[in-house]
Amino acid sequence: MIVMTKDTMQIVREQDVVPFRNRVRELSVKIGMSLVNQTKLITAASELVRNMLKYANGGKVMLETVSKNAQAGIRLTFQDEGPGIADVQQAMRDGFSTGKSLGLGLPGAKRLVNEFDIKSTLGAGTTVTIIHWKHGR
Amino acid sequence: MNTTAQILQNNIQKILDIWMQNQLADASLRDDLISNEELRRQSEELLSGLARATASGNVENIYAPEYEPVTEILSDISITRARQGFSPRETGMYVLSLKQAISQVLEEQLSDKPETLYKELLKLNLLLDNLSVITFETFIKGREEVILRQTDEISEISTPVIRVWEGILALPIIGTLDSARTQVVMENLLQEIVNTGSSIAILDISGVPAVDSLVAQHLIKTVSATRLMGAECIISGIRAEIAQTIVHLGIDLSNIKTKASLANALQLAFSMRNVEVRKINKNTGISLTR
Numbered sequence: 001m002i003v004m005t006k007d008t009m010q011i012v013r014e015q016d017v018v019p020f021r022n023r024v025r026e027l028s029v030k031i032g033m034s035l036v037n038q039t040k041l042i043t044a045a046s047e048l049v050r051n052m053l054k055y056a057n058g059g060k061v062m063l064e065t066v067s068k069n070a071q072a073g074i075r076l077t078f079q080d081e082g083p084g085i086a087d088v089q090q091a092m093r094d095g096f097s098t099g100k101s102l103g104l105g106l107p108g109a110k111r112l113v114n115e116f117d118i119k120s121t122l123g124a125g126t127t128v129t130i131i132h133w134k135h136g137r
Numbered sequence: 138m139n140t141t142a143q144i145l146q147n148n149i150q151k152i153l154d155i156w157m158q159n160q161l162a163d164a165s166l167r168d169d170l171i172s173n174e175e176l177r178r179q180s181e182e183l184l185s186g187l188a189r190a191t192a193s194g195n196v197e198n199i200y201a202p203e204y205e206p207v208t209e210i211l212s213d214i215s216i217t218r219a220r221q222g223f224s225p226r227e228t229g230m231y232v233l234s235l236k237q238a239i240s241q242v243l244e245e246q247l248s249d250k251p252e253t254l255y256k257e258l259l260k261l262n263l264l265l266d267n268l269s270v271i272t273f274e275t276f277i278k279g280r281e282e283v284i285l286r287q288t289d290e291i292s293e294i295s296t297p298v299i300r301v302w303e304g305i306l307a308l309p310i311i312g313t314l315d316s317a318r319t320q321v322v323m324e325n326l327l328q329e330i331v332n333t334g335s336s337i338a339i340l341d342i343s344g345v346p347a348v349d350s351l352v353a354q355h356l357i358k359t360v361s362a363t364r365l366m367g368a369e370c371i372i373s374g375i376r377a378e379i380a381q382t383i384v385h386l387g388i389d390l391s392n393i394k395t396k397a398s399l400a401n402a403l404q405l406a407f408s409m410r411n412v413e414v415r416k417i418n419k420n421t422g423i424s425l426t427r
Contacts, residue, residue: 018313021347039347039378040385046349047386094387104350108386 001068003075011049012058021046023063024076031065031072033134041074041132044109048078048128051105055098056082056125066131073114073133078126085120092118141243141257142191148242153177153184156238163230170221183210184235196260199267211268212275219279228276229269236265296322298329305406306335307399309374311344319355323362336368337406341399343374353388360393369394369409373402 005027009020024045028038045061052059059080066075085091092110097103106128110116115131145152157177186207193203211232218228239261247254296318299307308326312318326338340359345352360370373396375383383390396402407414 014315036378036381039382042347043349043382043386046347047351050349050351102350102354102388104387108350108388111385111387112382 001066004065004067004072007063009061009063010058011052011061014053016058017046017049017053020049020061024074027063027065027074028132031074031134033074033132034136037132037134037136040112040136041130044112044130044132045076047105047109048076048130052078052080052082052126054101056080059125068133071133071135073131075129075131078128078130080127081125084122084124084126085118086122088118088120139191139194139196139257139260140247140253141196141239141261142188142194144243144246145188145191145239148246149184149188152235152238152242153181155241156180156184156235159234159237160231163234167223167227170223179210179214180235183207183214186210191264196264199264199271207268208271211271215272215276216279216282219276220283225273225276228272232265232269232272236261239265296325298325300329300333300335301339301403302406302410302412304333304335304410305337305339305403306330306333307339307341307403309341309344309399313347314345314352314355316351316355319359323359326359327362327366330363330366330368337371337409338363338368339371339373339399339402339406341374341402342372342379343376343399345374348379348383350386350388353383353386353390357390357393371396371402371405373397373399 007023009016009023011017011020021042024042025038028041033041049061052061057080059078059082062075062077062079064075064077066073090096092107093103094107095103097105106118109128109130113130113132114137115129117129118126119128120126157180160176160180161173190203190207193201195201195203198204199208214231215228218231240258243254243257243261247257296308296310299309301307306326306329308322310322314322326340329335330338340356342348342356348356356372360372363370371394372390375395375397394405396405404414
């Protein structure tokens, strides 16, 4: 996989969500993603960035455009220094939430994108990496 | 009393003159936003405040009580300037040009004592730099107040509840739905249901750019609250890509009536209210029969 562009954004307030989503949209338009795939990626990114704000008081996101086997894609890395997730498997289950939300953020985001990776250390923070390819597969 | 304070006090008129000259000579002076008299009055007030404060012997700590009047005047000036639409440069130059004026007078007065001049200039620099930091802080605060006020205004005007037909309300939602906005939307909608005695509300989300689980949760809450009031809710404006995303996310909207367009939702609402829309042969108008 080749990284073509790289950019980071700090997310500290709820007001940062919309500019961040617009940035993701810009990138996905630039690599020529279709509207459905754009929306999928943006929604997944929105879920993860909201999680970061809600449970870890913000963090940073690395936005990269990558290329593999001549297909372009976008990789987003969400990194926070929050409390971490006690049971990642449980958190990835539909309907599980420690906040009063629907509990669809993490599992939903995983279903929306092509590649999904989550690493969490209690007390140290959580890193979620997602990749969505131009053609959505 | 130290040297700077003394020089300041003895030369207050001279410094003011030089300062005013500097300000008026600056090409970026916005004489359309502030009159020369007003500028002079502001400057005089600030300078005499500064002279009083330095007379106490304190030229370092601007957070001490004797500097309160100075910081107050300064904050006042920069907040007003932020609201009037001055640029940060113009506001910053105001204090920085004072530094220039005082330095010039100090230089004249202490030309035979270079060592004292150097020390006094250092102190003066530090003091006025601190003051310009205050100017910036309050300038930005003033701008942020403007932004906050606009945010409030936008959320107020962006949630109109429209009475489309007797007993049918429509609520076009444009922009991102966050918790605060949902609250406004819900309040407006529920109030309007009471006021008009409507039984059907159409929430149109064509203008919502992304529907994630938080937005969906807010929508579900609004629908539940409407139902509690005895009214039925239809969500319209679900675009193709949004529909796919909702399914992948796993959000269950199956017990909510949803339609692709506002027109379809209106049609459903008419049929629920037993209203029929049909063409009349004679003229092209629309007739409605109950």
